[in-house]
Amino acid sequence: MAVLPRHTPAALAAPSRLARWTSTEAKAGQEDTDEPDAADEAAQASKKKRNTTGELLPAPRIDDFPPSLHPDLVAGLRAMGIQTATEIQKRAFLSVHEGNHTIITAETGSGKTLAYLVPIIDRLLKIRERTPHNKHSQSPRVLVLAPSRHLQLQIMHVLQALTQSGEKRLPLTCTVLPPPPGLPPALTANPDIAISSPAAVLEHFKKPRDFRSLVERTEVVVMDEADWLITDGTGSDALELFRAAGRKRPETHPLQVVCASATLAPVKTKNSRVPRAVILKALRKVWLASTDALHATSDRVRERFVYMLDLAADDRAGEIDAKSRELHNLVVAAARTDSTASDKWIVFCGAPSRADAAHTELSKRLADSAKAAPFMRNVRLLLLHGDMERQERTHSILEFAEMPTAARDDGDPGSISILIATDLVSRGVDFKDVTHAVHFDFPSDASDYLHRVGRIARSQTASGESVGFVTERQEELARLIEEASCGIDGVKSIRLLNHNSFAEAMERGSTSKAFGDGGSDESFGIESQPRAGKKFPLTGIISRKRSFSK
Ligand SMILES: Nc1ncnc2c1ncn2[C@@H]1O[C@H](COP(=O)(O)OP(=O)(O)OP(=O)(O)O)[C@@H](O)[C@H]1O
Numbered sequence: 005m006a007v008l009p010r011h012t013p014a015a016l017a018a019p020s021r022l023a024r025w026t027s028t029e030a031k032a033g034q035e036d037t038d039e040p041d042a043a044d045e046a047a048q049a050s051k052k053k054r055n056t057t058g059e060l061l062p063a064p065r066i067d068d069f070p071p072s073l074h075p076d077l078v079a080g081l082r083a084m085g086i087q088t089a090t091e092i093q094k095r096a097f098l099s100v101h102e103g104n105h106t107i108i109t110a111e112t113g114s115g116k117t118l119a120y121l122v123p124i125i126d127r128l129l130k131i132r133e134r135t136p137h138n139k140h141s142q143s144p145r146v147l148v149l150a151p152s153r154h155l156q157l158q159i160m161h162v163l164q165a166l167t168q169s170g171e172k173r174l175p176l177t178c179t180v181l182p183p184p185p186g187l188p189p190a191l192t193a194n195p196d197i198a199i200s201s202p203a204a205v206l207e208h209f210k211k212p213r214d215f216r217s218l219v220e221r222t223e224v225v226v227m228d229e230a231d232w233l234i235t236d237g238t239g240s241d242a243l244e245l246f247r248a249a250g251r252k253r254p255e256t257h258p259l260q261v262v263c264a265s266a267t268l269a270p271v272k273t274k275n276s277r278v279p280r281a282v283i284l285k286a287l288r289k290v291w292l293a294s295t296d297a298l299h300a301t302s303d304r305v306r307e308r309f310v311y312m313l314d315l316a317a318d319d320r321a322g323e324i325d326a327k328s329r330e331l332h333n334l335v336v337a338a339a340r341t342d343s344t345a346s347d348k349w350i351v352f353c354g355a356p357s358r359a360d361a362a363h364t365e366l367s368k369r370l371a372d373s374a375k376a377a378p379f380m381r382n383v384r385l386l387l388l389h390g391d392m393e394r395q396e397r398t399h400s401i402l403e404f405a406e407m408p409t410a411a412r413d414d415g416d417p418g419s420i421s422i423l424i425a426t427d428l429v430s431r432g433v434d435f436k437d438v439t440h441a442v443h444f445d446f447p448s449d450a451s452d453y454l455h456r457v458g459r460i461a462r463s464q465t466a467s468g469e470s471v472g473f474v475t476e477r478q479e480e481l482a483r484l485i486e487e488a489s490c491g492i493d494g495v496k497s498i499r500l501l502n503h504n505s506f507a508e509a510m511e512r513g514s515t516s517k518a519f520g521d522g523g524s525d526e527s528f529g530i531e532s533q534p535r536a537g538k539k540f541p542l543t544g545i546i547s548r549k550r551s552f553s554k
Pocket residue numbers: 085086087088089090093110111112113114115116117118265266431432433434458459462
């Protein structure tokens with residue numbers, strides 16, 4: 005494994021590499037296409053009238069973090085256990101470092117947070133060293149926007165680890181802005197980096213004059229989970245910030261915008277509300293850093309769909325009951341094994357009321373089965389959704405995050421921690437060692453599916469399992485995902501007939517026949533069609549249509 009290069013004083017003195025790149029050179033220099041559609045898309049976007057659609061250029065790739073990286077930043081990375089850059093970090097570094105508007109899009113868990121933080125912090129440190137009395141040093145110089153409070157705090161923790169854990173503390177201050185009506189005075193401390201959401205920023209800086217002055221003294225705006233910020237209910241807030249970013253600024257004090265997400269589908273349609281189109285239109289010239297694995301689930305995750313198509317669409321109680329039974333069976337099957345390792349599961353539900361119902365049902369069933377047959381493994385249930393008090397939510401998140409998963413060395417069986425949650429934790433959340441995702445309610449679009457599955461097996465050595473319960477309402481999307489990613493390691497499905505059970509099928513070995521060898525078992529209606537090959541990206545489904553829910 006390559007080791008981070010030692011610092012050389014070359015710093016930023018070298019002429020801009022990007023400045024020397026024309027788009028043709030950039031394309032030629034990029035041997036691997038960064039994603040199936042990226043080159044086409046970049047060429048197409050360049051051909052179109054630049055003033056209406058904007059220009060998208062492939063970002064150049066470097067082999068690792070550069071030798072000129074600030075030594076204290078190198079120390080911070082090492083203290084975090086990071087030795088080499090990930091693929092997306094190699095592809096994003098130069099473009100972000102040189103102040104270009106950049107889209108960073110790569111598969112979940114690929115290290116996008118550091119892909120923008122490392123070059124930005126390196127640049128800040130070097131500018132500060134060169135010009136300690138910079139008149140623009142009235143902060144915040146970097147505004148990082150993320151959709152949820154949990155994500156904002158997580159970014160803050162990464163920043164703290166990066167800047168405070170090396171031998172020398174980096175002279176940078178960071179703040180998470182309190183939600184409104186909290187105090188904008190959080191900014192009176194002039195942090196170098198402020199973290200917030202678009203809605204909170206606009207609320208804090210309601211007066212146009214305040215907003216203008218905030219934007220004027222900001223050098224970089226990062227939109228983490230950019231597609232979500234642009235398309236969700238508060239999307240107009242993000243758009244207002246984009247518009248401000250697009251305005252002309254003095255050449256001496258330009259504003260850079262960096263957009264990161266695991267799901268930013270290429271602009272193929274005329275739909276100008278597609279997030280990449282919005283970004284291009286607002287920023288005109290944007291560099292694209294992306295990877296081959298974009299929009300595909302990890303090869304280390306085994307995906308299964310359980311089709312429960314005979315459930316009556318209008319029988320909510322019956323549906324909850326049938327799904328809870330399946331979930332319970334899966335948990336019992338896992339708890340019966342005498343593994344000394346501990347598992348972490350996230351069970352995704354479509355709404356707070358559904359999460360409450362699933363939690364109640366599963367608790368009852370687990371209590372009953374524990375009486376009949378004490379489990380080999382201890383099962384622990386936690387609940388998390390937006391209708392809970394903030395303190396309760398924090399408690400669930402901390403409990404779940406801190407559950408150990410390493411194998412016990414006393415030989416006793418490990419535990420199973422199950423977080424029953426809504427999509428509040430489907431994006432960006434970096435819980436360590438999550439082993440299972442259960443889609444109790446199947447998601448309504450392919451982006452959400454990718455983000456959910458991306459919560460598991462995030463370390464390069466981990467593997468995981470994802471099980472989706474599919475009812476008639478989501479059959480179309482499930483079939484499309486299955487078709488798109490089918491392969492030896494792709495999605496395998498089972499069709500449950502007359503309320504028979506997936507877990508029972510697993511115990512009888514029927515599923516391994518079907519999932520592994522293409523065999524079938526009439527009584528379970530197993531319909532897996534394994535094909536050779538790797539998992540394929542879901543890009544087509546993401547760009548085609550947003551919601552598949554009926
Ligand atoms: N260069 C690196 N070497 C080793 N681990 C890394 C490196 N960069 C990031 N990581 C780790 O990888 C994990 C995932 O990183 P991060 O949360 O930034 O992923 P992401 O791409 O933003 O994922 P998502 O799209 O799901 O939000 C983190 O635990 C992080 O510490």
